[in-house]
Amino acid sequence: MPLLSIRGLGVRYGNNVQALDGVDLDLGAGERLAIIGESGSGKSTLARAVAALLPPTATLQGKVTWPELGRVARNGRDIGFVFQDPASSLDPVISVGDQVAEVAHVNLDMAWPAARRLAGELLDRVRLPEPALLASAYPHQLSGGQKQRVAIAAAIAAGPRLLIADEATSALDTIVQAEIVALIRRLVDEDGMALLFVSHDIALAANLADRIAVFRHGRMVELAATGDLIAAPVSDYTRALLGAHLGLGAALGAGA
Numbered sequence: 001m002p003l004l005s006i007r008g009l010g011v012r013y014g015n016n017v018q019a020l021d022g023v024d025l026d027l028g029a030g031e032r033l034a035i036i037g038e039s040g041s042g043k044s045t046l047a048r049a050v051a052a053l054l055p056p057t058a059t060l061q062g063k064v065t066w067p068e069l070g071r072v073a074r075n076g077r078d079i080g081f082v083f084q085d086p087a088s089s090l091d092p093v094i095s096v097g098d099q100v101a102e103v104a105h106v107n108l109d110m111a112w113p114a115a116r117r118l119a120g121e122l123l124d125r126v127r128l129p130e131p132a133l134l135a136s137a138y139p140h141q142l143s144g145g146q147k148q149r150v151a152i153a154a155a156i157a158a159g160p161r162l163l164i165a166d167e168a169t170s171a172l173d174t175i176v177q178a179e180i181v182a183l184i185r186r187l188v189d190e191d192g193m194a195l196l197f198v199s200h201d202i203a204l205a206a207n208l209a210d211r212i213a214v215f216r217h218g219r220m221v222e223l224a225a226t227g228d229l230i231a232a233p234v235s236d237y238t239r240a241l242l243g244a245h246l247g248l249g250a251a252l253g254a255g256a
C-alpha cells in the first residue's frame, strides 16, 4: 500500500495556466523520488499540491490520497516541507531554537520545555556548530547553509512520514549544496522518511533518488528507477536533460 497516491492530478491557476495535467504517481513509504524538469514545468506545483499548499487561485482536478495513513496528511505533522529560500521560510524575530520547538509543540502537543530539548537535539542532528549556543540565535545571524539546516530541523521536528524538499539547495553555492544533499540523505535514511526531492538539477537528483520523474509542460514524460533513467532514458526530453549534464557520471561517482 503506497504512502502517497496521486491520480489524474491537474492544477490550473486562474483561467488559463494549466500548470499540471493528468499526473499519476505513487510513492512508497521510505521511498526517495526526485521530480525534475525545467523552470515552469510544474514541479513546485506538484510539491505544493501534495502538501495542500496551493494558493486559493489554483483549481485542482484528480485526487491526492494517503492510503497508508488512511486519512489526509497534515502539513507539519505528516509532511515536512523545505522551501528554496531558507531566509523567507524562517521567522526573523523568533530564535531558531524556538522555531524548531514550535513545530513539535504545535504538531505533537509537546510542552515547551520538552519541545526546546528536542529542538536542541535536532539542531545537533543537522550538524549546526555549537547547537546549544545557536538555538538562541536569530536567522540573520546564520549563513544561508546554516539557515537551511534549521529549516530542515523544523521540517522533521514532528517526525513526518514524508519530507518534501522543493529546490532546497538551489539558493546555495555548490559546496554547501552538496552538504545539504548529504544531510537530507542521512536524515531520510535514519528516520525512514519518504522523500520528494524537487530539483532542476538531474545530477543532484540522481545522487539522492531511488526513482526519478521527469516533468515537462505540466506532464510527467518519464518515470523510472534512477539507474535505468540515466543509463537508458526513454524520452528525447530526458536524453536532452542528461546531455546538458556532461559531468553527470563524475558527479554520481563522487557520491556527494
Ligand SMILES: Nc1ncnc2c1ncn2[C@@H]1O[C@H](COP(=O)(O)OP(=O)(O)OP(=O)(O)O)[C@@H](O)[C@H]1O
Binding pocket: 013, 014, 017, 018, 019, 037, 038, 039, 040, 041, 042, 043, 044, 045, 046, 055, 057, 200
Ligand atoms: N501562483 C501562481 N499563479 C499563477 N501561475 C502560477 C503560479 N505558480 C506557478 N504558476 C505557473 O504554473 C506553471 C508551473 O510553475 P511551477 O512553479 O510549478 O514550475 P516549476 O517547474 O516548479 O518551475 P520553477 O523551478 O521555476 O519554480 C508556470 O507556468 C508558472 O508560471
